[in-house]
Amino acid sequence: MPQFFETISLDRIDLSDDAYRVTTQSDPAELARSIGAVGVLSPPIVKQRRGRWSVVCGFLRMAACRLLGRNPITCRILSDDSDFLTCAKIAIADNSSQRRLNPVELSRAYRLLSQALSVEELPSAAAELGLPDGQELIEKLWDLCTAPEQIQRGIVDERIALPVALELIRMPEAETTAFAELLASVPLSLNRQREALALIREIARREDLDFTAVVHAPELTGIAQDPETALPQKGRALLSALKRRRFPSRSRFEAEFEQKRRQLPLGEGMSLLPPPNFEGSRYVLQLSFQSVAQLSEQLDRGRKVAQSNMFQEILSAE
Secondary structure, eight states, X not given: OOEEEEEEOGGGEETTOOTTOOOOOOOOHHHHHHHHHHOOSSXXXXXXXXXXXXXXXXXXHHHHHXXXXXXXXXXXXXXXXXOHHHHHHHHHHHHHTTSOOOHHHHHHXXXXXXXXXXXXXXXXXXXXXXXXXXXXXXXXXXXXXXSOHHHHHHHHTTSSOHHHHHHHTTSOHHHXXXXXXXXXXXXXXXXXXXXXXXXXXXXXXXXXXXXXXXXXXXXHHHHHHOTTSOHHHHHHHHHHHHHHHHOHHHHHHHHHHHHHHTTSOOOXXXXXXXXXXXXXXXXXXXXXXXXHHHHHHHHHHHHHHHHSHHHHHHHXXX
């Protein structure tokens, strides 16, 4: 694979040709600072394609040079007889040798290889390039690089958990985009993302609404766009709002129970827990103590709680 170096003006390079793009990085600012200090340590690699220079690897380096006003730039030139698979492997190796590829980049890498290899050949080619080579993982990540931009960006920014993203890409694009935009404003953990997704689906079915109509409800939009609320509080508020709408009776019971519980003579170290999901009639009175004397005191207080009218009202509530 003969190669040589040539200084090329950026306007002769087709930066819109993404045939070999693997990276999801788009902001060249940090790299530009490095190049400004020490120069381009590894020149981009290009190849003649359709009468212009096409980038095999080095998209971000070129963007950084353009940001710095460095033009022309020195590039490594691949010979005209370099086939697609060779170029694809160079593009993937250039990226994977610098960092661990994120799920979207892995998806792009597998797709790139698949243009020259059969499905059966993919795992061994991936292994040669240091990529995860499990067939199950390859199939799982296959469609990520064709998912809507909000999903891809959410994965890269770690706003959308991979298991949730894999579920979203099987949904209609409008629903996928709406939920991704919600998570961009209200970050949630993996389990809470799953919970929110399930609640929205259940509300849509229960009220015979479109999924997007639930996501764009004024209450949820207000939570997401509230500039005064901290992100963790937004997450709790979002889930609370969804639960209230999905389980209106339970939410009412919960609010009434909490109001009554505050009126009980519960002291420090004592708490009253309702039945799980407010289903059933079994309550739990928890006591914490450090000595026999404290236990005796807690038991005395427990008797007062049991004798209170409010406690009887709680137990008799339906």
